[in-house]
Amino acid sequence: xMKIFIVFATVLAVAFYFFxxxxxxxxxxxxxxxxxxxxxxxxxxxVKESSGIEAAAKQGHYITHNDANNKPYLYEIDEKGHLVxxxxxxxxNVDWEDLTSDDKGNLYISDTGNNDNKRKELAVxxxxxxxxxQVQPIRFTYEDQPAKTSKKDKLDFxxxxxxxxxxxxxxxxxxxxxxxxxxxxxxxxKPGNYKAQKVGTIKMTDLVTGAAISPDASAVxxxxxxxxxxxxxxxxxxxxxxxxxxxxxxxxxxQTEGIMFxxxxxLILTSEGGNLYRxxx
Numbered sequence: 001x002m003k004i005f006i007v008f009a010t011v012l013a014v015a016f017y018f019f020x021x022x023x024x025x026x027x028x029x030x031x032x033x034x035x036x037x038x039x040x041x042x043x044x045x046x047v048k049e050s051s052g053i054e055a056a057a058k059q060g061h062y063i064t065h066n067d068a069n070n071k072p073y074l075y076e077i078d079e080k081g082h083l084v085x086x087x088x089x090x091x092x093n094v095d096w097e098d099l100t101s102d103d104k105g106n107l108y109i110s111d112t113g114n115n116d117n118k119r120k121e122l123a124v125x126x127x128x129x130x131x132x133x134q135v136q137p138i139r140f141t142y143e144d145q146p147a148k149t150s151k152k153d154k155l156d157f158x159x160x161x162x163x164x165x166x167x168x169x170x171x172x173x174x175x176x177x178x179x180x181x182x183x184x185x186x187x188x189x190k191p192g193n194y195k196a197q198k199v200g201t202i203k204m205t206d207l208v209t210g211a212a213i214s215p216d217a218s219a220v221x222x223x224x225x226x227x228x229x230x231x232x233x234x235x236x237x238x239x240x241x242x243x244x245x246x247x248x249x250x251x252x253x254x255q256t257e258g259i260m261f262x263x264x265x266x267l268i269l270t271s272e273g274g275n276l277y278r279x280x281x
Contacts, residue, residue, distance in 0.1 A: 037250050037269075040276045041081025046073075050270040051160070052099030052210065053258035054107060057129055064258060064270060068095035068113055074132065081276055087132040091125055097160040098210055099258070100169070102189060105129045108138075108169060110162040115176075117157055120145070124162065124169055126191060136191035138169070143195040156183075160257070161211035161222060164189060165237045171196065172222060174207045182208050182222075184241060202241040204229065210259040212267070213237065221267060223259040226250045228267065228279070253277060 043050055043064070051067040056076050061084060063074050072093040076085040095113025102108070109125040120141055128134035145157050155176035163170050169187040182204055185196040206224035213220050220240040222229040229245040250256060250269070256277075258270035267279040 036280070037253060038278045038280075040079050040278055042275050043081055043270060044075070044077060044083040046083055046086070047075050047077070047270075049257075049272050050274075051097050051257045051272065052110070052162075053260050053268055053270045053276075054099040054101050055260060055262070055268075057105070062260075062268060062276075063099060063107065065096050065099060065109065066093075067097055067257075067272075068093070068115075070096075072096075074107075074109075074127075077276070079276070079278075089125075089127070089132060089135060091135055091137075094119070094123075098162040100162050100164045100212070100260075101129070102164045102167075106189075108162065108164060108189070110159070110171070112159040112162070112171060114158040117155055119157075122159075124187065126189065138187060138189070138191055138194070140187055140194040140196045142185060142198070144198055159185075161208045163211045163213045163220070165213055165217060170199075170211070170213075170237070172202070172208045172211050174209065175204075176207065178205075180205050186238070199238055200241055209255075209257045212259045212261050214261045214264045216264050218264070219261075221259055221261070223256055223269070225255055226253050227256075228259070228269075230281070248279070250277075250279070 049066045050064045054063045056063050060079050062077055065074050072089045072091050074087040094111050096111050097113045098110040100108045107127040107129050111123045124138040126136040158174045159171050160174050161172040167189050169189050171185045173183040175182050182202040184200045186199050187196050208222050210223035218234055220231045228248040231240045231243050231245045234240045254271035254274045257272045260268050262268050265281045269277040
């Protein structure tokens, strides 16, 4: 009888082990079109409204930030969602919307949110990644923005998307007028006062909430809510939008706001009030 009991208990233990482990999902996976979106971790409580994401100096660490009505802080996090360090900048956060970096170790904070279209002078802050208190403003207006706003163009000049390439910053507007058009502008990456040059338009009905370019500059990704618009085989960054994008659905990811390329084949994303994700192309 004792032998039978021992065998029975062993079978139960083995069955429980396999059942328990088969139900563990770390990281969590969300089914998408063309691949799998991995939930790496929840964002720390300090990052309530993540609006941009960029690589930090340390491998596997990222810099993110909150948008309007929040403190002008940059947050360094790791892939487990732990807050590693907070950088308290002495600049305004009117409406920080995106984050990018160049090949010299500088970060660029896009203070370009313009929900009511009342802002005429906008800014991108160039930050030395080795000395976060070393900040240089790049101030600008849009070359085609009217001096007086009309009802027709009331919501045309809101921007939540930024990426850097070859000494220029590229900004993509959020078409909140529902005209089905997003504008692409270009700025020098040096401190000063500029008119942002309009280089083209994109026909799309989704609202652009973030942008990124791959390290080899062959792909540009535009982010909207639960969707990536991926432009591949880009030969000219100035005209990346002329190709037809591949649409990647991120079902269940929430209000996706931040995007970056970890490498040429991997995206890192954040959702507002949500999580840190990884997507393998």
